[in-house]
Amino acid sequence: MNSHSKQINLLSNRERYIRCVLGIVLTMIFALAGYALNELPGFHYVGPLACAMFLAVLYRQLWGYPEAVRPGVEISAKQLLRGAIVLYGLKLNMDVILHQGLGLLLRDAGIVVFAILLTIGLAKRFKADASLSLLLGIGTGVCGAAAIAAVSPLLKSKDEDTAIGVGLIALVGTVFSILFTVLRPWVPLTDMQYGVWSGSSLHEIAHVALAAAPAGQNALAVALLAKLGRVFLLIPLSFILMYWMKCTGKLRPDAKVAFPWFLIGFIVTSMLGSYVFGKYIAVPSSLMNGLSQATTFMLTMAMVGMGLNVSFKALREKALLPLLVLSVTSIILAGVTFFTV
Known part of the structure; x- marks a missing residue:
């Protein structure tokens, strides 16, 4: 490689680094603005x-997606979100939660199957696009945009379907998470029951965190455990889809299933917080409080990254019926999980 090519490569790497930094800074600015807005009456x-x-x-909606800093925004929406979830494990009291884990996992399996089958059935009923509706069913049942992104290569989905699916999930999930937050003081559920309800019915991990956080740390921990059980089920579901596509001769040779390692991180930090810190290793309360505040701020930045993915312009003719199917599925899922908490 000559010196000119090296300079171009260096410039390209430097440009990507700058875009990453600027994108992260942008989400940080929005997060700070969210904290400021939260201080106003009513908010x-x-x-x-x-x-x-x-x-x-x-x-x-007003100025479009900040394409120039997309790499940094995506880091906030994905990596920071996963990092925050790992840190949230420190708040999880395993002595209180562990005996509920198996029950929640079995419950999550039923929710995943129910959401997918219901979405497929409603799509046929309303004559909505089958491919897009399948993606939405998987996203609703498992973990939103992450699930759609994971299974779309397996299902040979069109890029357009994947993009619309992610946008619809982000839109509906955002609306429902805010509705959950507003309704929380009036629903006849304990904080722990509310946490299970949120984790069992909302779409994204970030949406679950958004809805459950006002109910307290224990409710949030249970909500995340319920949601992470659904995330974990993405692995067997992906292998089932791979087997199905292989049997039908449609599996892409380069398709891979990414393991959610942040789930392992969440469990490890939960174990540390429950059985090591405070019992065998003294940790200053100021440090734990600082980690808690940093975790919340990281989650807020992740919310910004997700919010920037919500585009009303993508809701065209093709997306209208799938949006209806997704909305009805989400309402029914929220109702079923509410009455079975």
Whole structure:
């Protein structure tokens, strides 16, 4: 490689690095603005996470997606989100939660199957696009946009379907998470029951965190455990889809299933927080409080990254019926899980 090519490569790497930094800074600015908006009368009921996401969605509709800093925004929406979930494990009291884990996992398996079959059935009923509706059913049952992104290569989905699916999940999930937050004081559920309800019915991990956070740390921990059980089920579901596509001769040779390692991180930090810190290793309360605040802020930045993905312009003719199917599925799922908590 000559010196000119090296310079171009160096410039390209430097440009990508700058875009990453600027994108992360952008989500940080929105997060700070969300905290500021949360201080205004009325907004404190929904919290800084919802306020930051609202500002991000509004920005996307008025000025579009900030393509120049997309790499950094995606880091906030994905890597920071997973890092925050890992840190949230420190708040999980395994002594209280562990005996509920198996029950929640079995419950999650039923929810995943129910959501997918219901979405497919409604899609046939309303004559909605089958491919897009299948993606939405998997996203609703498992873990939103992450599930759609994971299975779309397996299903040979069109890029357009994947993009619309992610946008619809982000839109509906955002609306439902904010509704959950607003309704929380009036629903006849304990904080722990509310956490299970949120984790069992909402679409994204970030949406679950947004809805459950106002109910307290224990409710949030249970909600994340319920949701992460659904995330974990993405692995067997993906292998089932791979087997199905292989049997039908449609499997892409380069398709891979990514293991959700942040789930392992969440469990490890939960074990540390429950059985090591405070018992065998003394950790200052100021440090734990600082980690808690940092975790919340990281989640807020992740909300911004997700909010910037919500585009109303993508809701064209093709997306209208799938949006209806997704909305009806989400309402029924929320109702079923509410009455079975």
